[in-house]
Amino acid sequence: MTRTAKLFKRLRTERRCGLIAYITCGDPDVHTTIRIIAALERAGADAIELGIPFSDPIADGPVIQAASQRALAGGTKIGDIFDIAERIREESEIPLIAFSYLNPIMRYGLKRFSESARKSGIDSVLITDLPADEKLSLGKLGMIFLLAPTSTDARIAAVDRASDDFVYYVSTTGVTGARKELDPTLLERLGEVRKKVKKPLAVGFGISEHAHYQTLRDRCDAIVVGSAIVRAIGDGDAAGAPDRAASVVRRVLGR
Amino acid sequence: MRALPDRRGYFGEFGGKYVPETLMAALDEFERAYRKVSRDRAFRREYESILANYVGRPTALTEAPKFAALCGDFRLFLKREDLNHTGAHKINNAIGQALIAKRMKKERIIAETGAGQHGVATATACALLGMRCVIYMGEVDMARQELNVFRMRLLGAEVVPVSSGSRTLKDAINEALRDWVTNVRTTHYILGSVLGPHPFPMIVRDFQSVIGREALDQIRRRTRSLPDVAIACVGGGSNSIGLFFDMLRHKSIRLIGVEAGGRGPSLGQHAARFSGGALGVLHGTRSMILQDEFGQIAETHSISAGLDYPSIGPEHAYLQQIGRIEYHDCSDDLALEAFHRLSETEGIIPALESAHALGWMLRNGESIKHSGIVVVNLSGRGDKDVPQVMARGDAPSS
Numbered sequence: 001m002t003r004t005a006k007l008f009k010r011l012r013t014e015r016r017c018g019l020i021a022y023i024t025c026g027d028p029d030v031h032t033t034i035r036i037i038a039a040l041e042r043a044g045a046d047a048i049e050l051g052i053p054f055s056d057p058i059a060d061g062p063v064i065q066a067a068s069q070r071a072l073a074g075g076t077k078i079g080d081i082f083d084i085a086e087r088i089r090e091e092s093e094i095p096l097i098a099f100s101y102l103n104p105i106m107r108y109g110l111k112r113f114s115e116s117a118r119k120s121g122i123d124s125v126l127i128t129d130l131p132a133d134e135k136l137s138l139g140k141l142g143m144i145f146l147l148a149p150t151s152t153d154a155r156i157a158a159v160d161r162a163s164d165d166f167v168y169y170v171s172t173t174g175v176t177g178a179r180k181e182l183d184p185t186l187l188e189r190l191g192e193v194r195k196k197v198k199k200p201l202a203v204g205f206g207i208s209e210h211a212h213y214q215t216l217r218d219r220c221d222a223i224v225v226g227s228a229i230v231r232a233i234g235d236g237d238a239a240g241a242p243d244r245a246a247s248v249v250r251r252v253l254g255r
Numbered sequence: 256m257r258a259l260p261d262r263r264g265y266f267g268e269f270g271g272k273y274v275p276e277t278l279m280a281a282l283d284e285f286e287r288a289y290r291k292v293s294r295d296r297a298f299r300r301e302y303e304s305i306l307a308n309y310v311g312r313p314t315a316l317t318e319a320p321k322f323a324a325l326c327g328d329f330r331l332f333l334k335r336e337d338l339n340h341t342g343a344h345k346i347n348n349a350i351g352q353a354l355i356a357k358r359m360k361k362e363r364i365i366a367e368t369g370a371g372q373h374g375v376a377t378a379t380a381c382a383l384l385g386m387r388c389v390i391y392m393g394e395v396d397m398a399r400q401e402l403n404v405f406r407m408r409l410l411g412a413e414v415v416p417v418s419s420g421s422r423t424l425k426d427a428i429n430e431a432l433r434d435w436v437t438n439v440r441t442t443h444y445i446l447g448s449v450l451g452p453h454p455f456p457m458i459v460r461d462f463q464s465v466i467g468r469e470a471l472d473q474i475r476r477r478t479r480s481l482p483d484v485a486i487a488c489v490g491g492g493s494n495s496i497g498l499f500f501d502m503l504r505h506k507s508i509r510l511i512g513v514e515a516g517g518r519g520p521s522l523g524q525h526a527a528r529f530s531g532g533a534l535g536v537l538h539g540t541r542s543m544i545l546q547d548e549f550g551q552i553a554e555t556h557s558i559s560a561g562l563d564y565p566s567i568g569p570e571h572a573y574l575q576q577i578g579r580i581e582y583h584d585c586s587d588d589l590a591l592e593a594f595h596r597l598s599e600t601e602g603i604i605p606a607l608e609s610a611h612a613l614g615w616m617l618r619n620g621e622s623i624k625h626s627g628i629v630v631v632n633l634s635g636r637g638d639k640d641v642p643q644v645m646a647r648g649d650a651p652s653s
Binding site: 054055056057058059061065069072077078101102103104105106107108128129130131132133134145146147148149150151152155159170173174175 | 275277437
């Protein structure tokens with residue numbers, strides 16, 4: 001069982017809604033990314049999504065697009081993600097989820113990727129542009145697939161089957177990015193999906209406020225906060241980035 | 256020949272549907288709607304009537320003996336897609352998809368454009384059918400194709416500048432996909448080439464295959480035989496697959512696709528996917544892609560915006576792999592030379608895209624069978640490129 005799967009088991013036992021924090025690796029630089037992750041964990045994040053920067057992130061809004069560009073311009077390579085994971089693993093057992101587009105993983109090699117990822121302490125992988133129908137063999141890595149508001153019942157069932165650790169429900173039709181209000185139809189749809197999905201369910205896209213967390217905490221196993229953290233990281237110097245990222249997590253959790 | 260793509264949208268190992276989950280239902284809906292209209296006589300009548308009475312089909316087949324004499328010893332025929340309304344083959348697909356969108360009750364249309372030809376064609380189809388139209392275009396392309404930006408606005412379309420990435424076609428597609436993910440319930444995305452996730456490569460091909468169907472028929476009537484060689488330029492690959500599709504089953508016809516050789520063979524200087532690319536996934540489809548060793552998509556260069564793209568349609572990747580189509584490239588300079596020669600010898604100013612097919616022939620005409628019959632797809636007219644050629648200061652030869 002991956003650390004991610006164990007986390008979701010524990011969250012159920014504790015009857016608690018977890019928080020998964022997304023960061024773009026290498027923004028502002030690899031060293032700072034490691035410090036940011038440690039700070040996010042101390043602030044209360046239960047798992048970390050390690051965003052692998054890609055030149056053409058079609059599912060991402062402006063904030064994560066800009067972070068990816070900065071990371072790539074700074075020379076971040078896919079190998080750096082494994083270095084980051086190894087460094088985190090020296091002191092922490094926090095679940096690490098690689099979050100990527102397919103092309104960099106294909107180019108690195110599927111087998112080589114799954115081996116490097118496992119060896120460095122990465123538990124799971126979510127590939128934004130890989131639908132459940134195209135599930136790849138990535139060794140012992142837990143595969144996570146997205147569900148969307150537009151998913152039909154047949155697709156909900158397929159995604160539930162294909163996902164190993166949890167199912168990631170996209171809260172609204174759109175790209176990543178913090179939004180003031182939750183999609184007004186989210187709660188109703190989430191209730192429907194909740195009934196159909198057997199795996200643990202995390203909700204992401206647009207979640208950035210304590211009020212969102214309060215609304216969702218009894219309706220899913222975890223929430224994902226991404227763009228709000230990434231924006232805070234980019235909003236000042238590298239030295240202050242870990243504190244700024246951590247304060248977003250504390251704010252959302254209401255601590 | 257087995258009908259491709261297969262049920263999952265693959266041409267051999269190429270193709271598929273690699274998109275965020277949010278779009279999967281829309282792709283299924285589009286495919287169902289397409290299968291339905293394919294069996295619907297009223298749809299075919301409406302589409303064919305617009306092609307005949309509005310677009311101007313069938314397009315002419317023009318013999319070009321003086322240009323042929325510069326290349327070698329064969330008969331050359333040009334399939335005149337440049338004579339279509341809006342000046343290129345793009346309209347064949349734009350009208351077809353807009354009609355399907357209408358039947359799906361999607362009132363808002365989005366599209367990407369590089370050189371502006373697909374944008375103009377889509378804006379035209381939307382004006383004709385009374386639909387809202389938003390075109391995404393890279394800022395770099397907007398600057399080099401100012402005239403087409405103004406044309407789209409005249410036609411009532413909103414043109415949205417794309418300032419991310421390389422600010423060209425690839426980024427315009429990224430932005431169109433982001434719009435589609437957001438507005439998928441009300442919006443149809445008219446993709447302009449045989450690219451993107453299934454079913455786009457299949458549907459765009461089918462709408463463009465009218466080019467080869469007409470050309471075969473015209474050649475047979477004029478020469479009482481099949482062509483020996485068919486040549487077309489390949490960006491995403493819609494004009495070329497349009498010419499080639501009905502010829503695939505005639506094994507005697509040699510099919511040649513010409514990619515943009517740009518300034519030379521180093522990464523970033525061209526758009527020749529078969530000589531410089533590697534298997535990958537971009538914009539929803541698995542194909543040959545120009546990328547660096549870490550899987551980041553490479554910038555490309557071509558003098559023609561319509562060929563300036565890092566990936567190629569998956570069906571082309573398949574047909575290259577099985578050896579049915581051969582692919583070559585033509586440099587910026589050679590394409591420019593062909594642009595001038597065709598204008599001077601035949602009184603036809605070709606699009607710089609189409610000039611790549613002609614340019615390859617200028618240098619490689621001796622490889623073509625003695626007194627053979629050659630058909631080249633003249634996919635678009637060169638009016639849009641005149642300011643660019645003027646700005647280079649290339650003097651006409653006399």
